[in-house]
Amino acid sequence: MIPFQVTIIGSGSAIPSLHRAATSQLVHHNGSYLLIDCAEGTQLLLKKLKISPMRIDHILVSHLHGDHYFGLAGLINSLHLIGRIAPLHIYGPAQLFDIIDLQLKVAETSLRFPLIFKPLIPDGKHLVFEIRQLKIWSFPVKHRIPTWGFHLTEKMSETNLDEHSKESHNPFACEPSITQKGGAGLHKLNKMQFLSEKIEADVSPARSYAYCTDTAFCPDTASFIKGVDLLYHEATFMENLAKTAEATFHSTTKQAAEIARMSGAGKLIIGHFSSRYTDLDPLLEESRIIFQKTDLALDGMTFNIGDK
Amino acid sequence: MIPFQVTIIGSGSAIPSLHRAATSQLVHHNGSYLLIDCAEGTQLLLKKLKISPMRIDHILVSHLHGDHYFGLAGLINSLHLIGRIAPLHIYGPAQLFDIIDLQLKVAETSLRFPLIFKPLIPDGKHLVFEIRQLKIWSFPVKHRIPTWGFHLTEKMSETNLDEHSKESHNPFACEPSITQKGGAGLHKLNKMQFLSEKIEADVSPARSYAYCTDTAFCPDTASFIKGVDLLYHEATFMENLAKTAEATFHSTTKQAAEIARMSGAGKLIIGHFSSRYTDLDPLLEESRIIFQKTDLALDGMTFNIGDK
Numbered sequence: 118m119i120p121f122q123v124t125i126i127g128s129g130s131a132i133p134s135l136h137r138a139a140t141s142q143l144v145h146h147n148g149s150y151l152l153i154d155c156a157e158g159t160q161l162l163l164k165k166l167k168i169s170p171m172r173i174d175h176i177l178v179s180h181l182h183g184d185h186y187f188g189l190a191g192l193i194n195s196l197h198l199i200g201r202i203a204p205l206h207i208y209g210p211a212q213l214f215d216i217i218d219l220q221l222k223v224a225e226t227s228l229r230f231p232l233i234f235k236p237l238i239p240d241g242k243h244l245v246f247e248i249r250q251l252k253i254w255s256f257p258v259k260h261r262i263p264t265w266g267f268h269l270t271e272k273m274s275e276t277n278l279d280e281h282s283k284e285s286h287n288p289f290a291c292e293p294s295i296t297q298k299g300g301a302g303l304h305k306l307n308k309m310q311f312l313s314e315k316i317e318a319d320v321s322p323a324r325s326y327a328y329c330t331d332t333a334f335c336p337d338t339a340s341f342i343k344g345v346d347l348l349y350h351e352a353t354f355m356e357n358l359a360k361t362a363e364a365t366f367h368s369t370t371k372q373a374a375e376i377a378r379m380s381g382a383g384k385l386i387i388g389h390f391s392s393r394y395t396d397l398d399p400l401l402e403e404s405r406i407i408f409q410k411t412d413l414a415l416d417g418m419t420f421n422i423g424d425k
Numbered sequence: 426m427i428p429f430q431v432t433i434i435g436s437g438s439a440i441p442s443l444h445r446a447a448t449s450q451l452v453h454h455n456g457s458y459l460l461i462d463c464a465e466g467t468q469l470l471l472k473k474l475k476i477s478p479m480r481i482d483h484i485l486v487s488h489l490h491g492d493h494y495f496g497l498a499g500l501i502n503s504l505h506l507i508g509r510i511a512p513l514h515i516y517g518p519a520q521l522f523d524i525i526d527l528q529l530k531v532a533e534t535s536l537r538f539p540l541i542f543k544p545l546i547p548d549g550k551h552l553v554f555e556i557r558q559l560k561i562w563s564f565p566v567k568h569r570i571p572t573w574g575f576h577l578t579e580k581m582s583e584t585n586l587d588e589h590s591k592e593s594h595n596p597f598a599c600e601p602s603i604t605q606k607g608g609a610g611l612h613k614l615n616k617m618q619f620l621s622e623k624i625e626a627d628v629s630p631a632r633s634y635a636y637c638t639d640t641a642f643c644p645d646t647a648s649f650i651k652g653v654d655l656l657y658h659e660a661t662f663m664e665n666l667a668k669t670a671e672a673t674f675h676s677t678t679k680q681a682a683e684i685a686r687m688s689g690a691g692k693l694i695i696g697h698f699s700s701r702y703t704d705l706d707p708l709l710e711e712s713r714i715i716f717q718k719t720d721l722a723l724d725g726m727t728f729n730i731g732d733k
Contacts, residue, residue, distance in 0.1 A: 131506055194492070
């Protein structure tokens with residue numbers, strides 16, 4: 118079976134701690150590497166995990182709270198300094214472009230590689246991009262500011278796709294030579310260039326992974342990720358702090374487990390733990406009451422997607 | 426003698442390494458704490474050093490290359506989350522305000538404490554602010570983008586200052602109740618409110634500290650910091666890479682030592698080492714050829730200012 122794994126770079130929440138970094142994850146699918154969120158310190162944690170950032174071609178940013186993107190500017194800067202020339206694709210809330218653009222301008226830095234930014238589309242499930250054997254979808258979750266979850270669905274083998282379907286679902290089909298057009302530097306693709314319409318998967322997904330943070334309990338999520346093999350869902354609080362979770366648009370352990378149950382997930386991993394928790398076993402136990410196949414998503418752990 | 430110390434939080438340069446963090450320093454003067462630069466990861470390094478960020482009331486940012494300020498947004502965010510209400514003063518290039526402002530807006534974060542930003546003044550030496558027994562001055566250094574060095578000069582005891590001089594040299598004198606006017610949130614003081622004219626120190630400084638990074642060799646620096654007790658000067662490269670230093674607006678070990686010699690410094694500490702160097706002893710030896718009283722400014726080290 119081809120590798121399809123997620124490595125937890127950070128499982129903490131807004132206030133960083135020495136025990137848990139803020140949120141970032143690395144997805145590896147058959148030689149392709151995607152980063153999901155990029156908290157402060159991610160580039161150093163990648164070094165610790167002996168993962169070269171040069172291998173990452175796509176970065177998804179769920180929302181613009183700092184604990185999910187404050188490491189992005191540093192990562193971009195380092196990629197520039199260590200000589201990257203391959204395009205880097207970033208997908209996130211539209212205003213993320215303005216932040217990156219401003220930080221590059223004040224530094225008078227002209228990137229050596231093309232940085233291609235695509236805004237995420239509000240409302241509904243959308244195909245964000247696809248790589249050889251994987252489709253990456255976005256869908257809204259419920260947080261204090263616009264926030265997206267991501268659903269990564271494996272395609273059946275390439276031979277199962279006919280030529281027509283390959284082309285029609287390639288988000289780059291309408292922009293055949295972005296890098297040749299733009300060269301190095303920062304590029305923004307508007308919605309017209311972005312494949313914005315809803316698309317149904319044309320082949321049954323094989324294995325799939327879903328990423329849901331930050332979010333309050335949101336039953337709609339389950340409908341977007343039906344039958345997901347591995348679900349990462351935030352569980353910032355234990356159940357006795359359900360009111361705090363609701364007030365801050367976060368989830369409890371049991372709410373995360375409920376989404377796993379409703380979506381028919383194969384397995385659940387919980388994370389984004391409040392810094393108040395040092396012992397996480399009680400959170401795990403609480404989630405397992407509703408969804409037995411729960412694990413903690415701890416910093417540095419790698420999960421094989423599809424493992425039972 | 427009252428404490429006057431600098432702790433090196435990071436002594437690395439643009440590309441972060443696991444051995445050396447990027448640039449940040451904490452100055453402690455008799456119970457007052459100032460941060461100079463704030464690279465990615467600074468807030469966690471403060472935790473490792475068991476220094477509460479709540480004690481820091483003033484942050485100086487030398488320039489807008491990421492390895493000197495990418496940790497600032499995270500630090501501000503954490504201070505907000507852990508309940509700071511005391512004003513935080515930030516001094517840096519004018520565009521830093523736009524970056525902080527944008528990052529707070531997209532996060533829909535309204536700070537619980539007043540964040541008061543004052544732009545640094547180009548050209549010449551200026552009093553940036555003063556606290557009870559310390560004056561903090563800025564002066565230009567020579568880098569690819571506008572960059573400032575800082576000179577921290579201890580006042581003689583309070584009893585040596587007459588009432589007139591106390592008032593005329595207080596940068597807050599013309600803005601008597603900033604916090605009452607503005608309350609919590611982000612405040613920008615323009616140059617008219619800022620004490621922008623050149624001011625001569627009215628008492629002979631006792632001990633003093635100077636911070637010079639990032640900068641190419643710039644003899645003018647010596648004239649701004651005459652007789653400084655402790656000089657931190659960048660030494661990104663060894664002498665055999667003098668051309669690289671010149672091309673990238675950085676200094677070599679010998680150039681740092683030359684500035685120390687020209688300014689009549691009591692002691693020199695060098696830092697901002699290129700990530701290519703693992704063994705730093707050759708850099709130290711090279712600097713000592715010109716200025717014997719050189720030490721390496723390594724992460725976590727604390728230097729008493731005025732020690733011979």
